[in-house]
Amino acid sequence: MSYTHTVVLPLAYDEAVEQTRTALAAQGFGILSEIDVRATFEAKLGAQAAEDVGDYLILGACNPQLASRALAAELGLGALLPCNVVVRRAKDAIETTVEAIDPQTMVQLTDTEAVREVADDADTRLQAALKDLTAA
Secondary structure, three states: OOOEEEEEEOOOHHHHHHHHHHHHHHOOOEEEEEEEHHHHHHHHHOHHHHHHHOEEEEEEEEOHHHHHHHHHHOHHHHHHOOEEEEEEEOOOOOOEEEEEEOHHHHOOOOOOHHHHHHHHHHHHHHHHHHHHHHHO
16 A cells, blocks of 8 residues: 655755745645754764665645644544655665655555554554653
8 A cells, every 4th residue: 555645856856845845835735844854864873874864854744724624523633744745865866756645544544564563662652652741
């Protein structure tokens, strides 16, 4: 099951990032968050980890009207917001990949065992964090 919509652009990374921002804005999406994975990996894991991941930016895109409708239908969907859009380019690539989460993943998630295990681990950790928060 594919969980993203993907395009490969014959653009330099910086140009692809800028065009992605513009395209999202044209559709009513603002950027609520931005994660520079490469910079984070370099700071936390070292230069080799950053080199391995290449240029990799996660944009947390949100269309306020759509988000409002989703939350009105089910407040718990906020855990899946904003919609992540990834702009990435491997070290030696001549193209840049842009991936946006398929919104259908909100209603049907993958049944892959490895993903389930990761999700279970993440759930355990999130519940522990919430428990710690409520104990404070």
